[in-house]
Amino acid sequence: MYDAVMIGSGPAGLSAALYTSRANLTTLVIGKDRGALEKADRIENYFGMAEPISGCELVENTKTQARSLGVELVEDEIFHITWNGHFILEGKNGTYESLTVLLATGTGRKTLKIEGLKELEGRGVSYCAVCDAFFYRGKEVAVLGNEDYAIHEMSQILPVVKSAVLLTNGRELKTEVPEGVQVIREPLRSVDGTERVEGITFEDGSSIAVEGLFVALGSAGAMELARKAGAFTEGQNIKVNERMETNIPGLYAAGDCIGGLLQISTAVGEGAQAAMSMIPFVRRQRKEK
Ligand SMILES: Cc1cc2nc3c(=O)[nH]c(=O)nc-3n(C[C@H](O)[C@H](O)[C@H](O)COP(=O)(O)OP(=O)(O)OC[C@H]3O[C@@H](n4cnc5c(N)ncnc54)[C@H](O)[C@@H]3O)c2cc1C
Numbered sequence: 362m363y364d365a366v367m368i369g370s371g372p373a374g375l376s377a378a379l380y381t382s383r384a385n386l387t388t389l390v391i392g393k394d395r396g397a398l399e400k401a402d403r404i405e406n407y408f409g410m411a412e413p414i415s416g417c418e419l420v421e422n423t424k425t426q427a428r429s430l431g432v433e434l435v436e437d438e439i440f441h442i443t444w445n446g447h448f449i450l451e452g453k454n455g456t457y458e459s460l461t462v463l464l465a466t467g468t469g470r471k472t473l474k475i476e477g478l479k480e481l482e483g484r485g486v487s488y489c490a491v492c493d494a495f496f497y498r499g500k501e502v503a504v505l506g507n508e509d510y511a512i513h514e515m516s517q518i519l520p521v522v523k524s525a526v527l528l529t530n531g532r533e534l535k536t537e538v539p540e541g542v543q544v545i546r547e548p549l550r551s552v553d554g555t556e557r558v559e560g561i562t563f564e565d566g567s568s569i570a571v572e573g574l575f576v577a578l579g580s581a582g583a584m585e586l587a588r589k590a591g592a593f594t595e596g597q598n599i600k601v602n603e604r605m606e607t608n609i610p611g612l613y614a615a616g617d618c619i620g621g622l623l624q625i626s627t628a629v630g631e632g633a634q635a636a637m638s639m640i641p642f643v644r645r646q647r648k649e650k
Contacts, residue, residue: 362447362458363389364643368439368586369465371396372625373616375423376632377463377639378432384640389457390427391450393438393580395420396467397617407625419625440513440581441491442590448611453509460646461611461639464592464599465632466583468617473578477552485558486574489589490517493575497522502573503561505549507532514577515539526569528561530578545569583618605635611642
C-alpha cells in the first residue's frame with residue numbers, strides 16, 4: 362500500500378509527488394498520457410525558462426526529477442475509486458491501494474450538449490456503473506462511450522441488467538465490445554423522459570427505449586472520478602478548500618481539475634499545497650496504526 366497516489370502525471374500530480382516523496386511518503390504517480398502539455402509546443406511563461414521548451418520536454422524532465430527523488434511512476438488509466446479503510450484505485454492494468462489520493466487529472470473540457478442529459482441526471486442518467494447498476498436490474502439500459510472506460514462500466518452493468526447497448530455518439534470505437542452487445546454509432550439528439558429516462562432519440566430520427574443511460578465517454582476524467590469517490594463538484598470543477606482538501610478525508614485535488622487560472626504555475630503551486638496537506642494526514646494515520 363502506498364502513502365500517496367497522484368492520479369495524473371502533469372504539473373499538479375508531479376509537483377505534489379516531489380514534496381511527498383522528499384517527506385518520506387511512499388509515492389506513486391499514475392498517468393495515462395502527457396495531459397494538456399502534450400499539445401503545447403512552446404512554453405515560455407514558466408519560472409526559470411532561459412529558452413522556451415516544449416510541454417512534452419517539461420513533463421519528461423520533471424518525471425526524471427521525480428524518479429531521482431524516489432517517486433514511482435506508472436502508465437495506466439484509472440477507471441474507479443473506492444474506499445475501504447484506505448483508497449482502492451481500479452485501473453486498466455492493475456489495482457492500487459493508498460492512504461491518500463490526489464486527483465490531478467487536468468480538465469477534460471468535455472461538454473456534452475445533448476438535450477435532456479443534464480435535466481435527467483440522477484433520474485436515469487448515471488456517471489457511475491458500480492454505484493448505480495443495481496437500480497437497473499432486469500432493465501434495458503445504454504452506455505454512452507467509445508473507449509476502454511465504457512467497457513469497464515459495461516462490465517459492471519451486464520451481470521445485472523436485462524440488456525445494454527453501447528452508444529458511441531458518432532465517435533470512433535476504440536475498444537473491443539463484449540460479445541452480444543449491440544453498438545449504435547449515430548450521434549444522440551436527446552435523452553427522453555419527463556420524470557425519468559424513457560429512451561434516446563438519435564440525429565437520424567430513430568429512437569430506442571431504455572430506462573438508464575450510463576455516461577462513460579472517452580476516459581474517466583476528474584468529474585467522473587470525483588463523483589465515484591463521493592467528492593463534491595461545482596460545474597466542471599472539483600470543490601476543494603485552500604488546503605486542496607475535498608470533502609472526503611484523505612482525498613485531494615489540484616491543477617486544472619479545480620478550475621482557476623489553468624496554467625502550469627498554478628497547477629504546480631496547488632500540487633505543492635496538496636502535498637503539504639497529505640503529509641500530516643499520512644503521519645497521523647501512521648501514528649494511529
Ligand atoms: C495547447 C496548450 C498550450 C498550453 N500552453 C501553456 C503555456 O504556455 N503556459 C502555461 O502555463 N500553461 C499552458 N497550458 C495550460 C497547462 O498545460 C495546464 O494548465 C497544466 O498542464 C495543468 O496541469 P494539470 O497537472 O492540472 O493537468 P494536465 O497537465 O492536463 O495533466 C493531467 C494528467 O492526468 C492524467 N489523467 C487524466 N485522466 C486520467 C485517468 N483516468 N487515469 C490516469 N491518469 C489520468 C493525464 O494522463 C495527465 O498525466 C497550455 C495548455 C494547452 C492545452
